[in-house]
Amino acid sequence: MALVTGGSRGIGAATAVRLAREGADVALTYVNGKEAAQDVVRAVEALGRRAVAHRADGGDAAEATGAVERAAEALGGLDVLVNNAGVGVLGPLESLSLADVDRVLAVNVRGVFLASQAAAARMTEGGRIITIGSCMAQRVPGPGGTLYATSKAALIGLTKALARELGGRGITANIVHPGPIDTDMNPADGPYAAGQAAMTALGRFGTAEEVASMVAHLATTSYVTGAEFSIDGGHAA
Numbered sequence: 001m002a003l004v005t006g007g008s009r010g011i012g013a014a015t016a017v018r019l020a021r022e023g024a025d026v027a028l029t030y031v032n033g034k035e036a037a038q039d040v041v042r043a044v045e046a047l048g049r050r051a052v053a054h055r056a057d058g059g060d061a062a063e064a065t066g067a068v069e070r071a072a073e074a075l076g077g078l079d080v081l082v083n084n085a086g087v088g089v090l091g092p093l094e095s096l097s098l099a100d101v102d103r104v105l106a107v108n109v110r111g112v113f114l115a116s117q118a119a120a121a122r123m124t125e126g127g128r129i130i131t132i133g134s135c136m137a138q139r140v141p142g143p144g145g146t147l148y149a150t151s152k153a154a155l156i157g158l159t160k161a162l163a164r165e166l167g168g169r170g171i172t173a174n175i176v177h178p179g180p181i182d183t184d185m186n187p188a189d190g191p192y193a194a195g196q197a198a199m200t201a202l203g204r205f206g207t208a209e210e211v212a213s214m215v216a217h218l219a220t221t222s223y224v225t226g227a228e229f230s231i232d233g234g235h236a237a
């Protein structure tokens with residue numbers, strides 16, 4: 001039984017389908033993409049697993065926590081939380097407003113903290129918390145990333161601390177750092193795509209499915225916790 005936040009599109013949608021293929025029933029959240037979320041629900045059901053989608057804005061504290069409660073109720077428990085929902089606001093330092101700072105930190109950090117806290121309260125031994133960070137938490141290759149990198153780097157601390165906090169209960173916490181992945185957030189034919197691809201060792205964007213395969217591995221392995229995994233085509237190499 002797994003909850004994938006932001007599961008209607010991109011990395012989250014691929015992860016929801018991949019976890020279903022591995023045998024999980026899946027809950028997912030979305031904000032605007034109700035129809036896209038229903039497409040993912042149908043894809044999961046086509047694999048013979050149960051699926052539910054709930055609207056829950058990770059930037060709203062009550063909704064971030066409520067999404068975990070609703071998922072656990074709908075599925076009958078929670079074994080895996082994938083903290084995937086995130087927003088990217090990039091731009092020069094002086095252009096970032098207080099509202100930008102509050103929004104990005106609310107979705108990318110506070111919502112992840114609250115969902116992890118709520119999930120930990122419901123998980124039993126074998127629980128898995130997997131958070132989607134970013135290659136920008138490890139290496140910022142140019143200007144414009146102050147806010148986004150701040151938010152994603154915070155998740156490294158959260159992950160390591162969760163590992164220590166929950167290890168005694170047999171619950172693991174790990175973080176995955178995608179490099180440039182072809183999604184709506186960062187299309188492989190976007191204006192900055194060529195430069196991003198050139199920064200990887202493999203010379204290309206990754207796919208959402210490639211990230212999902214790492215998440216699926218972490219969902220099923222037991223002696224890995226507090227660890228960071230780059231799935232970035234060698235961006236950090």
Ligand code: NDP
Pocket residue numbers: 005006007008009010011012013029030031032033034036056057058059084085086087088107132133134135177178179180181182183184185186
């Ligand atoms: P997309 O923009 O393609 O998809 C985002 C998903 O998150 C959608 O399902 C969207 O729902 C949902 N979402 C957005 N805001 C919220 C919110 N406030 N609360 C709940 N759900 C929300 O993004 P990606 O798949 O590219 O990114 C997924 C994660 O991976 C993010 O955390 C991102 O920072 C990270 N990442 C992405 C990289 C990339 O190159 N693509 C690189 C490194 C990290 P809806 O359909 O309703 O809008």
